[in-house]
Amino acid sequence: MSMKLTGAEQAILDGDLGEVKAKVMKTLVLYGETFGAEKMVPITSQYGHLVTSFGLSVMKPVYELMDQLIEGGALSGQLFSVDPWPLDKNVPSNFIQNILFKVMYSNQTDYDKQLKKLGIMKDNAYTCTCYMEEVGNIPEMGDILSWAESSAVVYANSVLGARCNRNSGILELFGSIVGRVPYFGLLTDEGRKATWKVLVKTTKKPEAQVLGSAIGMKVMEEVPYIQGMNQWLGDELTQEVKDYLKDMGAATASNGAVGLYHVEGLTPEAAQMGESLIAENAQVYVIDDAELERVKKSYPVMWKNKKASPKLCFVGCPHLSYAQLDDWALKLEESLEKAGRTTVDIPTVFTTSPAVLEKFEQSENATKLKDMGVVLSSICPLMYMNNPLCGKMPVITSSNKLRTYTTAKYYTNDEILSLLSGKERL
Amino acid sequence: MTIFKGRVVVAGTTSAEALVSTAGFNTLASYQKSLMFGDKKAKCSDQNNPEIFEKAMAGKALCLPQTIGSTTGGMVLYCAAALERQPACLLFSKPIDSLAAAGAILASIWTDENMPTIDSLGDEFLEAVKTGDTITVEEDGTVKVE
Numbered sequence: 001m002s003m004k005l006t007g008a009e010q011a012i013l014d015g016d017l018g019e020v021k022a023k024v025m026k027t028l029v030l031y032g033e034t035f036g037a038e039k040m041v042p043i044t045s046q047y048g049h050l051v052t053s054f055g056l057s058v059m060k061p062v063y064e065l066m067d068q069l070i071e072g073g074a075l076s077g078q079l080f081s082v083d084p085w086p087l088d089k090n091v092p093s094n095f096i097q098n099i100l101f102k103v104m105y106s107n108q109t110d111y112d113k114q115l116k117k118l119g120i121m122k123d124n125a126y127t128c129t130c131y132m133e134e135v136g137n138i139p140e141m142g143d144i145l146s147w148a149e150s151s152a153v154v155y156a157n158s159v160l161g162a163r164c165n166r167n168s169g170i171l172e173l174f175g176s177i178v179g180r181v182p183y184f185g186l187l188t189d190e191g192r193k194a195t196w197k198v199l200v201k202t203t204k205k206p207e208a209q210v211l212g213s214a215i216g217m218k219v220m221e222e223v224p225y226i227q228g229m230n231q232w233l234g235d236e237l238t239q240e241v242k243d244y245l246k247d248m249g250a251a252t253a254s255n256g257a258v259g260l261y262h263v264e265g266l267t268p269e270a271a272q273m274g275e276s277l278i279a280e281n282a283q284v285y286v287i288d289d290a291e292l293e294r295v296k297k298s299y300p301v302m303w304k305n306k307k308a309s310p311k312l313c314f315v316g317c318p319h320l321s322y323a324q325l326d327d328w329a330l331k332l333e334e335s336l337e338k339a340g341r342t343t344v345d346i347p348t349v350f351t352t353s354p355a356v357l358e359k360f361e362q363s364e365n366a367t368k369l370k371d372m373g374v375v376l377s378s379i380c381p382l383m384y385m386n387n388p389l390c391g392k393m394p395v396i397t398s399s400n401k402l403r404t405y406t407t408a409k410y411y412t413n414d415e416i417l418s419l420l421s422g423k424e425r426l
Numbered sequence: 427m428t429i430f431k432g433r434v435v436v437a438g439t440t441s442a443e444a445l446v447s448t449a450g451f452n453t454l455a456s457y458q459k460s461l462m463f464g465d466k467k468a469k470c471s472d473q474n475n476p477e478i479f480e481k482a483m484a485g486k487a488l489c490l491p492q493t494i495g496s497t498t499g500g501m502v503l504y505c506a507a508a509l510e511r512q513p514a515c516l517l518f519s520k521p522i523d524s525l526a527a528a529g530a531i532l533a534s535i536w537t538d539e540n541m542p543t544i545d546s547l548g549d550e551f552l553e554a555v556k557t558g559d560t561i562t563v564e565e566d567g568t569v570k571v572e
Contacts, residue, residue: 027535034527051497058461061508062501065536104462148497168500168528185524220450221492221523257523303472334467348437386458395450405455405496 003029003182008407012178012419020072024174031171032182040180043164043188044144047121047137048080048176049130054383055108062170063107066206069177072113076119076176077079081130081137083149084319084351086383090375092347097389104387118173126378127353128152129246129319130162134355141268143185146175150230150257151250151318157260159237161268163187165402166221166259185278186259192269193279194225194262201288205232207412208244209400210250211287214295218285225278227264239323250318258365263272273333302407308394313344313420314381314408316351317399322360325376332372335421336420343373346396347424354378360391382406427572428545428554434567435522436534438542442514444571445486447478448552450494453525456483457502460511468511470513487561488513488535491552493526503529507539515563518545519552544569 005013013029015022032040052062067077070140086105093101116123121137128149130137139145141161147153148167156162165185167175168203174179182327197218200206215224233241245263252258262277269277276396315328328350336342352360355376360366369376381397384390395408396419403410411419452472459471461484467482482508482555493499498559506512516530522545542563555561555571562570 003534012445023535026442027531030531030535031524034522034531052501056462058464059501061537063504064508065504146467150497153497166497167500168522168525168532170501170532171528172497257492272536300474367433387462388459 003033003037007349009040009180016233018072018074018313020068020074020179024074024177027171028174028178029099032184035182035184036171037184039183039300041144041183042183043078043146043175043179045077048076048078048145049112049137049147049149049152050080050082053083053126053380054086055105055111057104058097063114065170065278066118068266069115070117072320074177075117077172077179078176079119079121079133080176081121081125081127082115083126083128084380085126088377088379091349091377091379100387100389124354125320128352128380130156130358132321132329132353134322135353144181146172146181147271148172152255154249154253154261156264157186158249158267159242161303166257180425182372188204192260192277193223194277194278195222195282196224197278197282198224198226199284199286200226200228202292203287203289205400206287206292206377207249209247209398209410210292210296212248213255213400214287214313216252216254216256216258217259218297219256219258221259223262224258225262225264225277225282229295230265231265233263233266238267238324239321241266241322243324246318250338252391254401254404267380299410303394303409304392305394310346310396310419311393313346313348313352314395314397314402315416316347317381317397317402319356319378320352322356325350325356325360326365329369331417332374333368334419335417336372339421339423341422346420348420349375349377349379350383351377351379351381355410366389403405427570430551430571432517432544432547432567434462434539435527435545436530436543437565438515438539439563439565440487440514440542441524441560441562442487444484444489444561445478445483445513446480446552446555447475448487448491449475449491451475451488451490452518453493453499453502453529456469456537459506461502462510466511468506482495482511484511484545485514487515487517487563489517489552489555491520492523493520494527497525499525500528500532504532504536507533507537507541512537512539512541515542515544515561517547517551517561517569519547519549521546525532534566
C-alpha cells in the first residue's frame, strides 16, 4: 500500500484494534489509493450522515456486515443522522401494497436497532435534509465529512462550504468508524475548482429542479461555476435561497453526479474567491429559456397509460424545509380558493424531516394543509415508489430526483399547484 | 482480437461475455429489481438505459464509461457480489467513479467473490467492444476483446 499512514492509522490497519477495524481501514486505504490519495485526514464534523435507512429484506448482506461491525466493536466514532424511513402508514396505500411493504421492509425494526447500536444521533434523525436547523447536523465551513446521500453531500459542499466526497453507502460509515477519510477529490483545493462555467441567461427565475437537472446532465461529475443567478437569488444565503439551492443541487446530483457547485457571489467559496475558482480551459454551458424547455421536454414519461389521471402526488424529495411547508400552505390555499375548492384534487403527500414536522405540526398552517387533504409525512418517497406495485401507479412530483429514480412524472411547482386545484388536466 | 490495457482497481482474471452500456450505468436502477425479487441472472431494470435493459448482468463482463446515480451504488454492487449475482468483471473506459470503486473494493475485501475491476481503458474500448463479444481479463489489466 502506497498511502502514507500515521502511526495510529497503521496500527488500526495492522489489527491492533481488532480484525474488523483492520478490514475497515484496509477498505478505506484501497479506496483512497484508487483516487491517488497520499494520506488520510481526520473527520472534523460533529456528526456523520448515512444513506442506508431502510431495512430492505433483500439487502441481507448489508445487515450481516453491520452485525460484523457491531460484534467487532467497530462502532461509529461520531453520532450520525440517516436518510428517511421507507414506511409511513399515513401515506396512501392499498391492502396489497401494505402486504408488499411488510415483506419488502421486514428487516426495518432490526435495522433500526442496529443503527441505534452503531450511533444514530437521535431516534428521529431520519431525513435526507439533516442540515436543517431543526435536525441539527450542520457542518461548519471547511469541515471534513464522511457522508453519503447525494443531495446532502452536494448541499454540504456547495452551500455550507464543508468538504466531502460522494461516498458510497457503507464507506461513509467506515470513515466515521475510524474517524478518518482518504484525502482526494472534493476534499482538496484543486478538486474544488470548477471545470465548467455555466452562464444562466434566462428571462425569468429558473425552476430550481429543471436548472439543476440541466446542469447535472451536462457536467456529470464535474464542478460547475454558475454565473447569472444573482439577479434571481440576490447575494445573500437567506432561507429561501438555501431552499432553492437545496432543490437545484439535488437535481444536479441525481440527474448527473455533481458533488459540488459554486454560484457566483453567493455560495461561500465563490463569494470569497470569485473566478479564481475556475480552472484553466473550463468548458462553457449557456442556459437560456429554450435550453430549460428542451431539458424538461426530454424527460421520458414512464407511465403505461401516458394519459392516466394521477393517483398520488409527492412534494418534498429532498425533504421540505419549514419555510417551504409554510409557502406551500399559503400558495395551495390561494390556488384552491381561486378554483372554488376546499380540498386537493389528487391525494397529496408533503414530506419533511421528523424534527421539522414535529415543529410544524404546532402551527396553523399544518392544520390548514391537513384540512386541504394534504398528508404530512417523513417518508422517503423514493423508497415508497421502488416496487412494482407503486411503480405502476401514475404518481406526479415536483422532484427531479424522484422523477429520475422512479416512474413518477415531473411537473414544476406551479403546475403541481394547478393540478392539485383541479385547474389543469393531463 | 483487439487488446486494451487499463489500470487495475481490483486484480483478477476472468473470461466472460461482454455486456456493453455506452451510457452511464445507474447501479441502483439497474440492480434494484433483481435484488428485490431474487433474480439470479440479475436482469437490468433500468428503463432509462435501453442498451442493457432486461439483459442479464450476472456473470457478464460489464463494459461501461462510469456509474451514475444514487450513493447507494457501491453498497448495491457489494450486495450483488455477496449474493453471487455480480458481473464477472467491471471494465471502465474512463477513470472509475467513487461509487463504483467503493463497490468493487467492498466486494473484494468483504466477500469471497472475484470481480476484477479495470478502469481507464479509453473511449476506443467502448467503441470497439460489442455486447456478446468474448472478453478475457488478465491480472495486469490487459483486456482482450474477440
